[in-house]
Amino acid sequence: MTREKVNLAYISNDSARRTTFRIRKSGLMKKAQEIMTLCEIEACAIMFSAYDPEPIVWPSELQAQHVISRYMNMSPLEQTKRLVDPKGFTRQMLEKTMKKVTKKRKENNEHNQMTQVMYQCLYGRGFGNLTIGDLNKMSDLISQNLGETERRLEFLQRRHNG
Amino acid sequence: MTREKVNLAYISNDSARRTTFRIRKSGLMKKAQEIMTLCEIEACAIMFSAYDPEPIVWPSELQAQHVISRYMNMSPLEQTKRLVDPKGFTRQMLEKTMKKVTKKRKENNEHNQMTQVMYQCLYGRGFGNLTIGDLNKMSDLISQNLGETERRLEFLQRRHNG
DNA sequence: CTGTCTATCATTAGCGC
DNA sequence: TGCGCTAATGATAGACA
Numbered sequence A, B: 001m002t003r004e005k006v007n008l009a010y011i012s013n014d015s016a017r018r019t020t021f022r023i024r025k026s027g028l029m030k031k032a033q034e035i036m037t038l039c040e041i042e043a044c045a046i047m048f049s050a051y052d053p054e055p056i057v058w059p060s061e062l063q064a065q066h067v068i069s070r071y072m073n074m075s076p077l078e079q080t081k082r083l084v085d086p087k088g089f090t091r092q093m094l095e096k097t098m099k100k101v102t103k104k105r106k107e108n109n110e111h112n113q114m115t116q117v118m119y120q121c122l123y124g125r126g127f128g129n130l131t132i133g134d135l136n137k138m139s140d141l142i143s144q145n146l147g148e149t150e151r152r153l154e155f156l157q158r159r160h161n162g
Numbered sequence C: 001c002t003g004t005c006t007a008t009c010a011t012t013a014g015c016g017c
Numbered sequence D: 001t002g003c004g005c006t007a008a009t010g011a012t013a014g015a016c017a
Helices: A014-039 A063-073 A075-081 A090-107 A109-124 A132-161 B014-039 B059-074 B076-082 B089-109 B109-127 B133-159
Strands: A042-048 A057-058 B042-048 B055-056
Touching: A014 A057, A014 B014, A014 B042, A042 A063, A042 B059, A057 B089, A063 B042, B014 B042, B014 B055, B042 B059, B055 B059
Parallel strands: none
Antiparallel strands: A042 A057, A042 B042, B042 B055
16 A cells, blocks of 8 residues: 555546546645745636636635736736737737727827726726726716716817807 | 744745745646646646746746636626626616716717717626626727817817817 | 545755855 | 755545545
């Protein structure tokens, strides 16, 4: 019954693989939790296994979204440095889209506050993680903005006509 | 010199914390690599530490982006299943907030499309359930809208001046 | 299929360079 | 600061319930 050294290769036996996965997964999470406590770092992990119907998101959906959004929002220099994906996954798409918004935001002070706050709401918080407060804020801003624009257009029109 | 049980709390000594982090980080990555080899799962991790200038992205940027995008793009069913509003409070609040936007939308045809699509995005999907596609759409609409408004203002201003 | 047990391997804290 | 070393804790494969 001497324990053998573990063979580091794919486990072909299905139930053995499941068991190993289950046990090691918990071990891994424990370790991860430990390093986070000991060193106060910000981290997250996502795992898709063939066994669980849903992805395992560690340490929580909330934290994962926070970390992902931080990762996505890194400075342009840092972003460029790690643009390794030629096909254009998520990050590039986000970058591209956000560049347009940022550009417009800089160009147009009229809408600065609205765009900025929406930007913060959408990206600062992470995806799928909007609170009621955020939505409220966004809605108010949209309303305000629509009203202001309307007033300004009316003003200009009046000046033009009279 | 008996080794003590490790106290699972934040290590206040700076260099000790760095050392522990470095060692445990490599241990964690090894374990993660092992479970991936043994069980053939798809996973990624992102860590922000105060020590490394850049985030540690495991196992690679490419894999991380792939996994993140898979996570973000899960089917609506899967997303819905996981994002439950336990209080039942969300929908009411949303309705109330959205009414304001709808009102403005009706008042102001200039911004109809943008508001409508945002309305759909926010209301139709529910909170915290936005996909990357939605965000993209919303961002595009904001950009477009800002551009159009700007052009219209410029046009009116030109007409006024000349 | 999941949990418990335990002998064994694996990780790592503390120390000295 | 970051190695190498080593003893002690920690993780876990395999057996069993």
